Amino acid sequence: MIYFDLDYKITPPSPSFSYSISSNFLTSDNFLIKCVNCFHFCVKNCSLNPLCGKSMGDRLRSTTMEDLPTHLILEILTSGRLAVVDLISLELTSRTFRGTHGLFPKKFKSLVDYAAFQLCGLNPIYASLNCNAQKELLNRCSDNWKRLLRFLQAVEQSSDMVETSAGNMQIRSGRYHTLLINDSAAYSCGSSLCGVLGHGPETTQIVEFTRINFPVPVQVAQVSASHNHAAFVTGSGQVFTCGDNSSYCCGHTDTRRPIFRPRMVEALKNISVKQVAAGLSFTMFLTRKGHVFTCGTNGHGQLGHGDTMDRPTPTCIELLASIGSVVQINAGPTYALAVSDDGTLYSFGSGTNFCLGHGEQQNELQPRAIQSFRRKGINVARVSAGDEHVVALDSTGYVHTWGKGYCGALGHGDEIDKTTPSQLTSLKSQLAVQVCASKRKTFVLVDDGSVYGFGWMGFGSLGFLDRGASHKVLKPEILESLRSHHISQISTGLYHTVVVTNCGRVFGFGDNERAQLGHDAVRRCLEPTEMFMVKS
Template identity: 65%
Template sequence: MADRNRSFPIDDLPSHLILEILTSGKRLRAVDLASLELTSRTFGGSHGVYPTKCRSLVDLAAFQLCTTNETYIGMSYSNQRGVFERCGGNWKRVLRFLQSVEQSSDMVQTSAGNMQITTGRYHTLLIRNSSVYSCGSSLCGVLGHGPETTQCVVFTRINFPSPANVIQVSASQNHAAFVLRSGEVAAGLNFTVFLTRQGHVYTCGTNIHGQLGHGDSQDRPSPKMVELLERVGTIVQIAAGPSYVLAVTDNGVVYSFGSGSNFCLGHGEQQNEFHPRAIQTFKRKGIHVLSVSAGDEHVVAVDSSGYVYTWGKGYCGELGHGDEIDKTLPQHLVSLKSQLAVQVCARKRKTFVLVDGGAVYGFGWMGFGSLGFPDRGVSDKIMRPRILDCLRGHRVSQVSTGLYHTVVVTQRGRMFGFGTMSEHNLVMTH
């Protein structure tokens, strides 16, 4: 009996067993592996027994976790090699990049619980442990607290008619949509797009510009599957602008449809598209897009190597290229090429880029302080990406912006907001 309870030094365990412990359940983050590597020669030494591309047992664990990651699996070999080289041949950094991408678009796992933040035009929605909270202006009842509520100055829980386990929310100008364990949702000005766990896309609402993707301009009062997207592969992400839609497949191809104004569809012209159409700039160059963000007048995308691309209307510098020239096709944002972007966020005339180290860059229109630079005027223009000094010391996991306000969630579960709702100063909420 005594032998059963005897403890063994970690150094006495065989390498394959330690590796099994490190990779079991995919619970460890890249930062956890890095910390382990510093604690013991068992974790940090190469011992000459691991594959040449793995520097240590921990690096081998990171490699195995990467190869089972859905985002990584969906990349071509050349794109897998590209992100590995971008990360300096360090599998722990590749894993951190992949995990950061997932957290930026899903629930953030924090010490305060699982959280997700989404901003509408004048309001903010928060999911915390499957419960939904809202604050801001309740135009058209968008806060979900009934017609008598016109605004909430603090986060207030939304009561659903029946028990609801909400896993995602999308906020638009005058409405919000919620997903209950089925997939993803994106809300446009007067229409909504749904993405199921199986990769099927449904749309409903106004269809003047063909933004529902059914090949016509007929409105749909109830969700209908976009059948043309069934032929292109599995859709893994959607984004909706005021009157257009972007859909990303598991092999990194971006399809767009709806209003062609401001070149947001990425085809080099401003004509409407009533059917989903692939953006050829990415396909021709073999660029695997991970996610896109649809702004009012421009679009931002991040690829599998953490590079950022922008296109659309260039007013106020929202494209980040140092000018106000419209970009009719996706263009690489070279000023951020030294950074590994994990999330992009676009709204009216401004853009945010979250990088894998947790820093946030902003550019475009100051929007009454919502760009996060207190040393600049409320209507100034930031023409190139600039790091938000007000967030230094905080590792940001998600960012979302409305018309005049912006909110971020940190890895520790803190929320910071800036813009008109906070008198242009950085504030913290819980």
């Protein structure tokens, strides 16, 4: 016999075995045993199980999964370790999970359905909604709790790592380069003269995804790419940066030369960070406590401190810290965005092109809430800052755009600027899970893995095979070139775009003049082309 650990791993017998998922059920003396011959389960010393008799033989008598207590099954399902696809697999393969076991039989179709309901209730995005918004979201998910949970998980992963069958991954596009995280390792490809690739001063171009070496062993958890610098967050909350630091955007006081290899930001050494966002010449850092730090150039107030003084090292934005917890940050060229845990979107920095969403083009030296969302009772879940426009995803899966409408980047069927957020009515029937903006183009990823694009084709970076290199797409259209793939994440740079599929494959299209698509076969890829990693 071998022991079945409820951390979902089969582990060899060990005298020191100890795991507790329910204080009255599993201890070092109460554990499940799985027979290698019949693959059934039994429970030793469990007062809740009728099979526990007086003799050891009775205690080890084999039983099936169906005989496990309902509360234990629910503990497993709601542990937070299972993705929606795992829950569905259990529901499809075992009648134990398909049944309701007498729990709310009229409201929930199965234990998995009930578990999905419980997990949705614990999700911060769903919990921040009022009752009417929660009902609307459930209705948009066809009254299916599993689909609603999938939506919530996909939205959270859109600004973080995405789970694929090849491991956890994240993709980010810079000006002429691309950064990738795969299995906690960071890779880069493309070109740069200022060290943004992270491979040393002798490397100015890499034609394949090549692993970046850090000064100490780290597990990379999040990355952000900008024009000339990059930032990395490790699993332990440390921050490393590389690239052009002449504006202090890398968080180091030495501005004499570029940082060619990732260097730890000493000012944040004792602060645990979970997210970074790199702007043109400044950087934002989001801590695990929900506080935002910024450093770099501050000519437009993009650092959020109420002045225009540059900051050579990361400094906390006191106004945001006093308001509450921030859950997502994003940086435009000279402006910044922050989403709070109650769904309020704050903007600050340059007001050019109406990117701040306040109906005017004046600069904001400190965070200011976008009132149009608050007046309409709309909770923002995620936001993406483009060069001249902004796209936001609200907590019920609707998309909103504002800023410069040139080339149709706002998706409203024209090229008219929007001074405040305006909902994309053409996508109302779709449940969006990620939004992505760059130079005059926008992408929207929906919950079935399809991608919609609109704006300027820009060297083929919009992904439509039947359009010219400078064509304008004024309204959202589905990318037929990606139809055969289920897309999990998308990122777009200046003139190139990259996606990650649910199978862990990476595809890129658009400009490849500087190998930013991970190969040197052609200078422009109109059709999505797979990108590969050099594992050594």
